[in-house]
Amino acid sequence: MEPLLKVTGLKKHFPIKKGLLQRQTGAVKAVDGIDFEVLPGETLGVVGESGCGKSTMGRLITRLLEPTGGTVEFQGKDISHLGVSGMRPFRRDIQMIFQDPYGSLNPRHTVGTIVSAPFKLQGVEPEGGVKKEVQRLLGLVGLNPEHYNRYPHEFSGGQRQRIGIARALALKPKLVVADEPVSALDVSIQAQVVNLLDDLQQELGLTYVIIAHDLSVIRHVSDRIAVMYLGKIVELADRKSLYENPMHPYTRALMSAVPIPDPRRRGAKSDRILLTGDVPSPIAPPPGCRFNTRCWKATDLCRTQEPPLVELRPGQRVACHHPENTEVLTIPGARQSVELTPSTKAPEPEKQPEPEKPSEPESKPEPESKPEPVETPDEAAAEDDAPKA
Numbered sequence: 001m002e003p004l005l006k007v008t009g010l011k012k013h014f015p016i017k018k019g020l021l022q023r024q025t026g027a028v029k030a031v032d033g034i035d036f037e038v039l040p041g042e043t044l045g046v047v048g049e050s051g052c053g054k055s056t057m058g059r060l061i062t063r064l065l066e067p068t069g070g071t072v073e074f075q076g077k078d079i080s081h082l083g084v085s086g087m088r089p090f091r092r093d094i095q096m097i098f099q100d101p102y103g104s105l106n107p108r109h110t111v112g113t114i115v116s117a118p119f120k121l122q123g124v125e126p127e128g129g130v131k132k133e134v135q136r137l138l139g140l141v142g143l144n145p146e147h148y149n150r151y152p153h154e155f156s157g158g159q160r161q162r163i164g165i166a167r168a169l170a171l172k173p174k175l176v177v178a179d180e181p182v183s184a185l186d187v188s189i190q191a192q193v194v195n196l197l198d199d200l201q202q203e204l205g206l207t208y209v210i211i212a213h214d215l216s217v218i219r220h221v222s223d224r225i226a227v228m229y230l231g232k233i234v235e236l237a238d239r240k241s242l243y244e245n246p247m248h249p250y251t252r253a254l255m256s257a258v259p260i261p262d263p264r265r266r267g268a269k270s271d272r273i274l275l276t277g278d279v280p281s282p283i284a285p286p287p288g289c290r291f292n293t294r295c296w297k298a299t300d301l302c303r304t305q306e307p308p309l310v311e312l313r314p315g316q317r318v319a320c321h322h323p324e325n326t327e328v329l330t331i332p333g334a335r336q337s338v339e340l341t342p343s344t345k346a347p348e349p350e351k352q353p354e355p356e357k358p359s360e361p362e363s364k365p366e367p368e369s370k371p372e373p374v375e376t377p378d379e380a381a382a383e384d385d386a387p388k389a
Contacts, residue, residue: 002076003037004207005061005175009070010034012056016283029282030056032231033070035309038175043201043208045222045239047215047254051279052228054211055099058177061209062096063087074175092122095168097178101160101185105152111138111163112148118170137166142196158189165196169204177209182217194221215258219243224315227251230290231282233309237316247312247323249295289321297322 013027031053038044046054059065061072063079071080079090095118098104105114115134119126126133135145141162152160161181168176178197182190194217200206212218218225225242227235227250235248246252253273275294280286289307292298301321309319 001039003073004040004042004075005038005209006073007034007036007061007070008073010057010060010067010072011069012053012060012065013068026283029231029285031060032282032285034228034231034233036226036233036236038207038209040174040207041201041205042223043210043221045218045225046209046211046228047213047218047225048228049213049279051230051282053231053282054213054228055179057228058096058179058209058211061175062094062177063090064096088122091118092124092171093174095171095173095176097161097164097168097176097181099180099183101157101164102152104164105160107152110149110151111143111155114152114163115167115170118167122171124171133170134166137170138163140169140200141166142192156189157185158193161185161193162196165193165200169200172204173206175207175209177211179211180213181210183212183214190217197221215254227254230279230285232290232319234291234319235317236309237313237318241313241316247316247318248291248320249297250291289319 010031011029011033012031013029015024016026016028017023018025034057036044046057048054056065060067063072063082067080071078073079074090074094077090079087082090112131112134115137116130118124119130119133131148135148138145138147143159143162143166147155152163155163161184165181181197182193185193197208197210198221201208208221210218210221219239222239224236224238226233227242227248229250235242235246235251237246242251243255246255253275256273277294280290280293286293286303287306288304289295289298289302292302295302299321305321307319307321309317311317312323
C-alpha cells in the first residue's frame with residue numbers, strides 16, 4: 001500500500017539574529033532530520049517531552065511553516081516548497097486541529113462563521129447551502145445544530161475543541177494533524193474528545209497524525225507511535241511493540257513513568273528509571289546521539305557517532321547503538337538501581353526462590369559423598385550433633 005504521507009529528512013531551523021544589522025548568530029534546531037510514513041486510514045502518534053519539536057513537525061506537515069530541508073510528500077507529490085497558490089488544492093485534503101481551543105477560535109465570530117470559513121477560503125459551495133452543512137458538522141461532532149449563531153465564549157473548553165474539529169472536517173480532508181487536542185481539557189472531557197476522534201475516523205476513513213505528551217491517550221488512539229527527543233525520532237514502532245518492549249533508553253524511561261492502575265500488575269513492573277540532568281539546548285545539541293548526556297548506557301561511540309534509525313525488529317525502528325542491553329545498572333545521580341529488562345519478560349517474580357536452593361547443599365558435609373538424595377533437615381542436624389570418631 002502506498003503511503004498517504006511520506007516525510008524524508010525533514011528539518012526546521014529557526015535563525016537567531018542579533019545586533020543592529022540582524023546578523024544570524026545561530027539557529028534553533030527544532031526539527032533536525034526525521035523520516036516516517038503514514039498509511040491511509042492509519043493513526044500515527046507522536047510523543048515526547050516539551051520542546052522536542054512535535055508541534056513544529058505538525059506545522060511543517062500541514063505547510064504552516066516552511067521547512068529548512070527535507071521533503072514532505074502527500075499522495076506521491078512533493079509539497080515541501082509549494083507557494084500559496086500551489087498549496088491551495090492540498091488545503092482541502094490536509095487540515096489541522098490546534099492545541100488551544102480558546103485561542104484558535106475568533107471570539108468576534110459566531111460558530112457558523114468559524115466553521116464555514118474553509119468554504120469561503122476554498123470557494124466551495126456545499127450541497128444544500130452553507131448553513132445546512134455547518135449544522136450537519138455541528139451535529140457530527142456532538143453539538144446542538146441550533147447553536148449556529150452562538151459565540152465561542154458561550155461554550156466550554158471541550159465544546160470549543162469540538163468546534164475546531166468541525167472546522168477541520170468541513171472540506172472532507174484525507175489527513176488530519178491534531179496538535180495535542182486534549183491537553184488543555186479536563187480529564188473527564190478528554191475521553192469524550194478522544195472517543196469522538198476515533199468514531200470520526202471509522203465513519204469518515206480519516207488518517208491521523210496525533211501529537212501528544214500523554215502516553216495513555218496515545219496508546220488509546222494510535223496504530224504506530226513515534227518517540228521524539230530533541231528534534232529527532234529515536235524510536236518508531238507499532239503500539240504493542242512500543243509499550244510491551246521498548247528498545248530505546250529514552251522510551252524505556254518514558255514507559256517506566258506510566259502509572260499502572262491495576263494493583264495486581266504493579267508488582268511485575270520494574271522500578272522507575274530516573275533520568276539525570278536537563279534536556280540540552282536545541283541551539284547547540286550534543287554531538288553523536290542526542291540522548292547521550294542523560295543516557296546510562298552511553299559510550300564513546302554514542303558521544304561521537306549519531307545512530308541511524310534502523311529496523312531491529314519487524315515494525316520497530318530504533319536509533320540507538322546499544323538497544324538490547326538488559327544489564328542491571330546504577331544510574332549516575334539516581335536514588336536507586338534499576339534492572340533494564342523488557343516488560344514482556346513477565347516471569348520475574350518466579351526467580352526469587354532460586355537463591356534458596358544452593359543453601360541446602362552447602363550445609364552438607366563435604367567428606368560424606370554417599371548417594372542419599374532424600375536426606376531431611378532433621379537427619380542433617382542429627383549428623384552434625386553426633387560425635388565424630
